[in-house]
Amino acid sequence: MKVLSSQTGKVYLVGAGPGDPELLTVKGVSCLQKAEIVIYDRLVDPRLLDLAPARAERIFVGKKGNHYSFPQKEINRLLARKAQQGHQVVRLKGGDPFLFGRGGEEALYLVQQKIPFEVVPGVTAALAVPAVAGIPVTHRDLSSSVTIVAGQQAAEADPAVDWKQLGRAADTLIVLMPLGNLRYIVSQLILHGRRLDTPAALIESGTLESQRQITAPLGRIVAESERVAIESPAVLVIGDVVRLSESLTLDHPFTSQEKAPSIELQVKKSS
Numbered sequence: 001m002k003v004l005s006s007q008t009g010k011v012y013l014v015g016a017g018p019g020d021p022e023l024l025t026v027k028g029v030s031c032l033q034k035a036e037i038v039i040y041d042r043l044v045d046p047r048l049l050d051l052a053p054a055r056a057e058r059i060f061v062g063k064k065g066n067h068y069s070f071p072q073k074e075i076n077r078l079l080a081r082k083a084q085q086g087h088q089v090v091r092l093k094g095g096d097p098f099l100f101g102r103g104g105e106e107a108l109y110l111v112q113q114k115i116p117f118e119v120v121p122g123v124t125a126a127l128a129v130p131a132v133a134g135i136p137v138t139h140r141d142l143s144s145s146v147t148i149v150a151g152q153q154a155a156e157a158d159p160a161v162d163w164k165q166l167g168r169a170a171d172t173l174i175v176l177m178p179l180g181n182l183r184y185i186v187s188q189l190i191l192h193g194r195r196l197d198t199p200a201a202l203i204e205s206g207t208l209e210s211q212r213q214i215t216a217p218l219g220r221i222v223a224e225s226e227r228v229a230i231e232s233p234a235v236l237v238i239g240d241v242v243r244l245s246e247s248l249t250l251d252h253p254f255t256s257q258e259k260a261p262s263i264e265l266q267v268k269k270s271s
Contacts, residue, residue, distance in 0.1 A: 015122015129206030167192025
């Protein structure tokens with residue numbers, strides 16, 4: 001039922017998953033099918049937008065080149081304004097909205113503005129991308145702990161990153177969006193305790209047809225990345241579990257020599 005303009009609508013903070021549109025949750029599909037406004041980011045697969053009704057307004061607020069089309073404060077205000085106009089709003093974000101997706105900031109703003117909202121968790125790339133690359137982030141014999149780091153924030157000028165702790169923080173270390181600071185990240189991890197021969201993997205466009213991955217000792221992963229020209233979006237995985245990748249990806253469609261089949265959503269579109 002359509003919410004009248006004199007009433008406050010609702011915002012759904014929906015995780016779109018790691019890339020493959022078929023990894024969107026059933027609840028995420030349901031939210032899109034009843035959306036009147038869809039506010040989405042760059043890493044959202046365009047096919048997911050087709051799940052919303054044709055009449056739904058679609059607003060892109062992601063990154064264009066190296067610049068954001070909307071500062072976060074403007075996105076917050078946009079969400080509140082559309083809901084205050086009585087609309088059902090889907091804020092569609094890559095991965096999970098509460099893992100480096102600024103979903104927490106948006107939720108807090110909605111609380112302050114007394115806007116009803118709901119969080120719809122998504123499949124995070126931090127776990128899904130290693131999985132499709134044949135890397136279980138935990139394994140009874142190899143890893144009992146995992147740390148996830150935002151690579152774009154792990155810059156030399158950011159005092160919030162505790163490299164001494166990260167160097168030995170967990171058996172498996174996962175870095176999202178690492179390429180802009182890859183050399184610095186690797187150097188700091190080695191400086192603070194990670195062995196040069198620690199297995200490492202870089203996975204580009206994980207879960208998509210264009211997925212590529214390389215594995216190398218940590219001391220050589222930067223050179224290997226440059227040699228094969230790994231591009232964003234990428235995930236860096238560091239730890240002994242990386243050794244399992246070769247055994248677990250022999251028949252995986254994304255890592256074989258054959259092209260992965262095209263993906264078609266099997267969900268009926270809303271009118």
